[in-house]
Amino acid sequence: MTDMAVETTTSSEPLPRTKTDWLPLLLVPALALLALPFIGSGSTWVTLTVAGLAMGMMIFLMASGLTLVFGLMDIINFGHGVFISLGAYATLIVLGPLAGWGQADSVWLNLGLLFLCIVVAMAVTGVVGAVFERVIVRPVYGSHLKQILVTMGGLIVAEQAIHAIWGASPIPLQLPQTLRGAFVIGDIVMERYRVVAVCIGLVVFIGMQLLLNRTRIGLLIRAGVENPEMVEALGYRIRRLFVSVFVAGSALAGLGGVMWAFYRQTLTAGMGMEVMVLVFIVIIIGGLGSVGGCFVGSILVALVANYVGFLEPKLALISNILVMALVLIWRPQGLFPVARR
Amino acid sequence: MAEPLLQLSGVHTHIGPYHILHGVDFAIPAGQLTMLLGRNGAGKTTTLRTIMGLWQASSGAIRFDGQDITKNSTPNIARAGIGYVPESMAIFTDLTVRENIVLAARSGPVDSARLDWMLGLFPALKRFWNLPAGNLSGGQKQMLAIARAIAEPRRLLLIDEPTKGLAPVMVRSMIEAFKALKAAGETILLVEQNFYAASALGDNVIVMDDGRIVHSGAMREMVEDKNLQQRLLGLSLDAHQ
Numbered sequence: 213m214t215d216m217a218v219e220t221t222t223s224s225e226p227l228p229r230t231k232t233d234w235l236p237l238l239l240v241p242a243l244a245l246l247a248l249p250f251i252g253s254g255s256t257w258v259t260l261t262v263a264g265l266a267m268g269m270m271i272f273l274m275a276s277g278l279t280l281v282f283g284l285m286d287i288i289n290f291g292h293g294v295f296i297s298l299g300a301y302a303t304l305i306v307l308g309p310l311a312g313w314g315q316a317d318s319v320w321l322n323l324g325l326l327f328l329c330i331v332v333a334m335a336v337t338g339v340v341g342a343v344f345e346r347v348i349v350r351p352v353y354g355s356h357l358k359q360i361l362v363t364m365g366g367l368i369v370a371e372q373a374i375h376a377i378w379g380a381s382p383i384p385l386q387l388p389q390t391l392r393g394a395f396v397i398g399d400i401v402m403e404r405y406r407v408v409a410v411c412i413g414l415v416v417f418i419g420m421q422l423l424l425n426r427t428r429i430g431l432l433i434r435a436g437v438e439n440p441e442m443v444e445a446l447g448y449r450i451r452r453l454f455v456s457v458f459v460a461g462s463a464l465a466g467l468g469g470v471m472w473a474f475y476r477q478t479l480t481a482g483m484g485m486e487v488m489v490l491v492f493i494v495i496i497i498g499g500l501g502s503v504g505g506c507f508v509g510s511i512l513v514a515l516v517a518n519y520v521g522f523l524e525p526k527l528a529l530i531s532n533i534l535v536m537a538l539v540l541i542w543r544p545q546g547l548f549p550v551a552r553r
Numbered sequence: 554m555a556e557p558l559l560q561l562s563g564v565h566t567h568i569g570p571y572h573i574l575h576g577v578d579f580a581i582p583a584g585q586l587t588m589l590l591g592r593n594g595a596g597k598t599t600t601l602r603t604i605m606g607l608w609q610a611s612s613g614a615i616r617f618d619g620q621d622i623t624k625n626s627t628p629n630i631a632r633a634g635i636g637y638v639p640e641s642m643a644i645f646t647d648l649t650v651r652e653n654i655v656l657a658a659r660s661g662p663v664d665s666a667r668l669d670w671m672l673g674l675f676p677a678l679k680r681f682w683n684l685p686a687g688n689l690s691g692g693q694k695q696m697l698a699i700a701r702a703i704a705e706p707r708r709l710l711l712i713d714e715p716t717k718g719l720a721p722v723m724v725r726s727m728i729e730a731f732k733a734l735k736a737a738g739e740t741i742l743l744v745e746q747n748f749y750a751a752s753a754l755g756d757n758v759i760v761m762d763d764g765r766i767v768h769s770g771a772m773r774e775m776v777e778d779k780n781l782q783q784r785l786l787g788l789s790l791d792a793h794q
């Protein structure tokens with residue numbers, strides 16, 4: 213990519229100010245601080261916050277691909293949950309032959325196993341994503357109603373396929389040996405796997421930000437989210453970009469599925485569908501098409517769910533909807549509205 | 554006479570159920586600036602979009618540089634060497650000025666001579682180089698949209714109403730920029746409502762009405778013939794002077 217250096221000349225005309233939008237970013241620490249006095253105990257607060265962050269990262273992994281697919285292609289893909297379930301089940305391909313790695317008392321073998329599960333799951337969901345795009349999504353470009361119906365159909369077929377391949381009953385999944393249990397520091401308890409999930413989520417988020425902001429393909433994706441027609445008028449074949457983003461989005465859902473599966477320690481074909489409500493909530497909160505918004509939205513929803521679940525369990529179920537309603541009252545287009553034509 | 558760079562023959566365009574272009578014929582000679590005039594709703598924008606393949610011509614032919622591009626996809630039409638500045642400008646507001654230009658130079662980095670030339674035409678862009686383009690003023694956005702169209706060498710520029718909504722001083726500097734582009738040998742098809750700007754720039758003029766071409770010829774002829782102006786452009790002539 214070019215680095216065109218242009219010296220900035222001084223002039224009497226005032227420079228327009230850059231509008232960096234910090235407010236939504238402040239929501240997360242503000243919420244965490246606000247919750248502290250209600251929860252009272254500092255150590256409980258840390259535990260809940262880490263749990264919320266971990267859950268938020270997993271939701272982000274599952275949702276980030278969908279928000280890009282929606283932003284770039286204007287496709288409503290109800291079938292996205294399939295890739296979450298499929299990614300989760302794909303761990304079995306690795307766990308079958310390499311079960312020993314999971315029982316070994318070695319952090320490296322355990323993490324290696326998790327890593328392999330992720331790689332295989334992403335490969336499987338990426339390939340299935342490419343087929344799904346070609347067979348199911350491509351014929352219904354431009355019509356939201358058809359997209360909803362057809363991708364729902366795809367979802368049902370894919371869930372049945374999972375039943376056919378891996379059976380209809382839930383399959384228990386064991387965390388690798390050293391990832392079980394918790395880190396205990398003083399009276400603070402942090403489940404190990406949650407810490408791992410936070411790290412993986414952060415790495416993926418930073419990677420996506422670098423890709424979107426520092427590479428030509430990232431520029432194209434951002435430009436395409438804003439105005440696909442103009443991207444084409446500059447000579448780019450946006451169809452190829454669509455397909456790549458769809459495949460990448462499916463693979464990310466697969467990655468989220470792996471993380472989610474080890475968290476729940478059970479596999480069910482419907483597990484992807486179950487989290488889709490949350491996924492849709494966070495991409496709406498974040499602003500359709502915004503990866504940063506999806507990240508903040510995921511953490512917000514998950515933190516609230518954890519705090520409320522502790523303080524007022526009866527409200528836990530509706531807390532997500534409440535967060536969404538409040539955010540949309542504040543910003544009807546979501547936290548980071550993406551400009552469109 | 555050599556074959557014109559761009560030739561439309563009997564082009565009809567439908568948008569959904571509406572029949573918008575009714576057999577548009579015109580030719581754009583290489584190396585000249587051709588103005589496309591016509592009242593609101595005459596079909597100027599639709600004509601440019603049809604050339605770019607953003608609307609599909611339902612019949613007729615569009616030839617560019619000896620090739621039939623009527624059925625080509627928009628990216629392929631752009632790659633054939635046509636730069637497009639839409640009426641809405643369609644700059645990428647989330648990207649910086651620099652990123653907008655980087656993206657527009659599809660075939661590779663902009664060489665420094667070209668960059669200097671572009672920024673010489675539109676010095677304001679230099680100052681906002683690393684700012685999100687959404688922060689630019691309307692006139693600066695228009696400059697960016699044009700700079701994007703010339704970020705790499707093109708055979709033909711299609712520019713849709715670049716002076717729309719600009720203050721007179723901005724219109725004048727825009728006219729200067731087009732004069733410079735003309736002097737650099739660019740072939741330009743420019744849609745313009747402002748007859749003052751149009752007459753200062755055009756080598757040729759095409760007038761549209763109701764989806765048809767109602768006049769085409771040399772600009773000088775039109776400037777000299779007040780009756781022709783009155784008949785074709787009506788009040789718009791006085792309104793814009």
Ligand SMILES: Nc1ncnc2c1ncn2[C@@H]1O[C@H](COP(=O)(O)OP(=O)(O)OP(=O)(O)O)[C@@H](O)[C@H]1O
Binds near residue numbers: 592593597598600
């Ligand atoms: N997307 C669309 N759907 C339906 N009709 C359209 C669409 N775009 C343009 N039209 C119609 O086509 C006709 C020509 O429009 P066009 O935008 O090409 O005119 P124009 O000459 O560019 O006008 P202006 O000077 O106002 O920009 C108008 O009657 C307009 O209403």
Ligand SMILES: [Mg+2]
Binds near residue numbers: 597598599640713714
């Ligand atoms: Mg127009």
